[in-house]
Amino acid sequence: MEFVKYSADGPDLRVKIGSLELQNPVMTASGTFGYAREFESLMNLHRLGAVIVKGISLFPRPGNPPPRIVETACGMLNAIGLQNVGVDRFILEKMPYLNGLNVPTIVNILGGSIEEYREITKRLEGVPGVAGIEVNISCPNVKEGGVAFGGDPKMAAAVTQAVKESCSVPVIVKLSPNVTDVAEMARAVEGAGADSVSLINTLIGMAINLKKKRPELANIIGGLSGPAIKPVALRMVFEVSRAVSIPVIGIGGIESAEDALEFMLAGASAVQIGTANFVNPAASEDVLDGIIDYVNEEKLSSIRDLIGGLKLDWIA
Amino acid sequence: MEFVKYSADGPDLRVKIGSLELQNPVMTASGTFGYAREFESLMNLHRLGAVIVKGISLFPRPGNPPPRIVETACGMLNAIGLQNVGVDRFILEKMPYLNGLNVPTIVNILGGSIEEYREITKRLEGVPGVAGIEVNISCPNVKEGGVAFGGDPKMAAAVTQAVKESCSVPVIVKLSPNVTDVAEMARAVEGAGADSVSLINTLIGMAINLKKKRPELANIIGGLSGPAIKPVALRMVFEVSRAVSIPVIGIGGIESAEDALEFMLAGASAVQIGTANFVNPAASEDVLDGIIDYVNEEKLSSIRDLIGGLKLDWIA
Amino acid sequence: MPQYQEKTIVTRVEQLSADNVRLTLKAPDIAGTCKPGQFVMIRTAAGKDPLLRRPFSIHQADAAGSIQIYFKIVGRGTEILARVREGEELSVFGPLGKGFRINENVPVCLIGGGLGIAPMLFLAKEISRRKRVNTDNDIIILGGRSKGDVEPLMADFKQINMQTQAATDDGSFGEHGFVTDVLRKVQLSSNTIVYACGPEPMMGAIAAYCNDHNLECQVSVESVMACGMGACLGCNRPVDDGKYVHVCLDGPVFDAKELKWNL
Amino acid sequence: MPQYQEKTIVTRVEQLSADNVRLTLKAPDIAGTCKPGQFVMIRTAAGKDPLLRRPFSIHQADAAGSIQIYFKIVGRGTEILARVREGEELSVFGPLGKGFRINENVPVCLIGGGLGIAPMLFLAKEISRRKRVNTDNDIIILGGRSKGDVEPLMADFKQINMQTQAATDDGSFGEHGFVTDVLRKVQLSSNTIVYACGPEPMMGAIAAYCNDHNLECQVSVESVMACGMGACLGCNRPVDDGKYVHVCLDGPVFDAKELKWNL
Ligand SMILES: Cc1cc2nc3c(=O)[nH]c(=O)nc-3n(C[C@H](O)[C@H](O)[C@H](O)COP(=O)(O)OP(=O)(O)OC[C@H]3O[C@@H](n4cnc5c(N)ncnc54)[C@H](O)[C@@H]3O)c2cc1C
């Protein structure tokens, strides 16, 4: 990676995701930050490294019936069912505001077929403000959705290739943790041209209401997120970052700067804040502040010096 | 399942795991209950449905260097490294005490090869007090250990078959959650003759010490257990119990009778208490008491009426 | 719509009954902007469990910068909250959602059942402050399981210049019966706005009553919530045409006719 | 070895310094059976986070059925514990582990550094109770970073019929320096047993000193622990021959010579 010498105030926090340079490694995770505007009075949006918006499909989706969420031990399950306004209305209604922030917008997309992924990508290509595409091949909520793609290296590679062929912005493939070998998946999408991988999406889980003798979620199963999954996410980021040479974006249970820095030590070039946005709507800004403090205290010449810096020469 | 009419005091809690009838569905999970004796002054061991002992290998294993454990959000990671005295000393030193409890002992075994599994099983066959064998094909801690078996249906089936051929007691195969399709694994071992499957073993995870820039565990990665993993465990038990017709044993984050009953609703015939034993050394007895209360309050004619009783006719 | 995340100081803890607690919080930004029917999200635990914030209606707000919440201990979050001490900090954000729409010129009927009483005090005060016309026809009906749910709040409502009636399921305070029994007995002029908050069956019954009698009815409903501010899409509720509204953004106050009632 | 899980009542909370707290717990079963050097496992959170219990040395135990723990706030568990109020319940189990071995007929030197002072009070009292011979040569050395770590405990140690010396890193109380500096200055007869508890480097240095001077040395060491009672095998510590001991079962008190010291 090459960076022009840094001049602005404060430490050098810039990281690169393919050809996209971020002013800092803190992004917001898809589906946990709305379309950013929801947070405008609760934090300073302009300070974000990037905004990743709620997953967008070709056509509008109403999503699942309620209940869609339930709290679990140090986490939550969600089965939103990928409710969204569809790519056309997204471009019309949401992109103008996002384009007005001086922060890159990365659009998270999902489809039921390779052709759908390709078509959404084409419609996003050239839209002002769209700085990157994150391909959700791992969403566990919708039966006809990403599940098949995220569990099979060949299918994941095919989706990646279709998206890459249809746009000029960097393509991030978001990996599912619900697989036997996540490194294999990462290598497959890297081979198909992905500029970056982000992980983890949610773990598939379930909760039951004993009194009602029914699942807590109308969808029966849902995606587990939050601090509970952080150990699994860290392990997978560590594995994947040693398996591929494209930048890895760490996601899963990140609540604090310490959490974010641990992911970077494990090999992540950047991080996404998900469920923590619900607990603390200024979480992403707080994480950024903590990273700035850390870089200053540790006198790092840039945050990039930390990436993959985990020491493994263990002495008991 | 056939049960002789129940006559003893209290509700009918008996469940069957293959040919093995348990007085109640509450067992202790391997590696979390020592060899039972450790708990003798902290609870009434005689009340347990079964005791499952720490994983036993053919030869003694010293285990991993410290640190072996670290707490995580609502859970813990362990990398004990399968420390144990080996099957021969186990039979000599531990089985006499276990045989003296009037509770079935199920021996958890692990091996580095199919032949090793077979040999351990042979040595356990006929030992007084050994009521069943639980085959650990999923331990994530030891590189040459169960990992390969637990992630591949063919290998898992081969191990199952080898163990089945070498003993007359029921064989429970303990499944790994670190797979893309746990139902496929369950079907594979059922096809190979398993009398039951138990799940889940730990999720592979990692924790990092930011100050030291090192993994928290000497082994780098470890197994995640505790309440944090309960949603994943419940989902997998639900999936597996609909995929196979042998009894399923639920494990993962069970702390209370409510937790245990949820697993039974999802399809488990019995449950194992793991990490909760550390938090409350009388956890298994407390779970049993809560189950008794529930069966009485709900006026169930037997606990078996609950198994798989989850209602799916959701109305919002 | 301004929203604030504040580190509030607990200035008063009132145990109003065995299970019901009222907290006064110093939250100047929220107090200065909130409207009746809006709510706040409060972090209950210092640790990560329970993880999510809990939503609570704003029970009162004053010019001195305090807000109050009034809640029942029903689970782990409210249990922790009930143990808070005066002087301690609570992280609160809000004000959230769309509140009650007030019309200064028409009579009103406010109905609060159980913890649904919480937002009604703020609403009653605001209406009585803004009211241009005579309030002889205005009425407040408060209900609950038993005395402890209603009686401790009567003094606050009595300070408002509206007649207040009470009903309890067990008859231990006020009329023996439901708030809907009281509602059926009072005479409401056709331009009355009915405001209701309480258990679903109660609001459903009131919605049906108002529908039958052609009265405007605004209800404040609940839902599970992760974020409380439109980010998670977890708080959906079906509306009649097969679509969903989101309780935290589109509500919690809705025109009763908009919603689908499962009775 | 009898062990008990007790719902103890907190009868006294003493904030001995900014970070150091002492709790008195009504735990009759544990108090009635415990020995110096043993420890208890305490549940700190009501919820599931932090999940695991925390180990604490028994600081004192009395015939009336009380035990004390003395701890420093270093993380989430101890932070929660420090906020406990008198009259509240804490779940405690113990007594756990192997304690100090006492010989009634020889002189002793007790060394506590920082929170390592905790088990020394119980040990000193028990030794002085059982001692058959003259205690002129017995000595207690207490050390800490600064005054707050040592001074608040002096009164308790002074009640014991042994000479007590103090040292602090910053010189704010007692001698300016480490406990090992004091140790090097005192004259110990060759049959003295040295008992030590404190930070690893301190115990390592004392172990080396005792090795050089051919003195018996018993140390109480720490380790991460999940269960505290031999069930998880998580608390291993290497011993010289490449094997492991388990701190909760084989310790926490060991003969210093048994252990491997990383200095
Ligand atoms: C907009 C809004 C405003 C609210 N205002 C108030 C208020 O002013 N006063 C007040 O006491 N409560 C209010 N609630 C409900 C309050 O948020 C819940 O009681 C609280 O979240 C329960 O948290 P807990 O951790 O104690 O219970 P949990 O442990 O989460 O749940 C325990 C039990 O309580 C029930 N429960 C949980 N959430 C709700 C809910 N939202 N409604 C009904 N039952 C629930 C569950 O069925 C469960 O069995 C409001 C809810 C919303 C959405």
Ligand SMILES: Cc1cc2nc3c(=O)[nH]c(=O)nc-3n(C[C@H](O)[C@H](O)[C@H](O)COP(=O)(O)OP(=O)(O)OC[C@H]3O[C@@H](n4cnc5c(N)ncnc54)[C@H](O)[C@@H]3O)c2cc1C
């Ligand atoms: C047998 C035994 C007896 C003990 N007796 C006492 C005692 O009498 N008084 C007392 O104050 N402490 C004692 N400890 C240490 C005490 O258990 C820890 O301080 C406590 O577990 C920390 O919990 P926490 O949740 O506050 O910290 P955590 O959040 O778990 O950790 C916070 C920080 O504290 C450090 N820490 C955690 N555990 C330990 C540990 N075991 N030793 C040193 N540092 C640690 C960690 O490095 C971490 O950075 C004893 C430990 C053992 C094993």
Ligand SMILES: Cc1cc2nc3c(=O)[nH]c(=O)nc-3n(C[C@H](O)[C@H](O)[C@H](O)COP(=O)(O)O)c2cc1C
């Ligand atoms: C309510 C909710 C909605 C989500 N929606 C999406 C989505 O639309 N697309 C996607 O790729 N991931 C989605 N996710 C997954 C998150 O982006 C993230 O990968 C996951 O929650 C793990 O991170 P966390 O533990 O920080 O939340 C969603 C997560 C939550 C909690």
Ligand SMILES: Cc1cc2nc3c(=O)[nH]c(=O)nc-3n(C[C@H](O)[C@H](O)[C@H](O)COP(=O)(O)O)c2cc1C
């Ligand atoms: C410290 C520890 C040691 C374990 N050792 C074993 C083992 O030897 N064999 C095995 O099959 N599972 C082992 N397990 C896994 C548990 O038996 C159980 O499957 C897992 O912890 C999930 O259950 P829980 O969340 O209730 O702990 C171990 C778990 C822990 C925490």
Ligand code: FES
């Ligand atoms: S609670 Fe998150 S959108 Fe309403």
Ligand code: FES
């Ligand atoms: S702490 Fe579990 S064996 Fe020692």
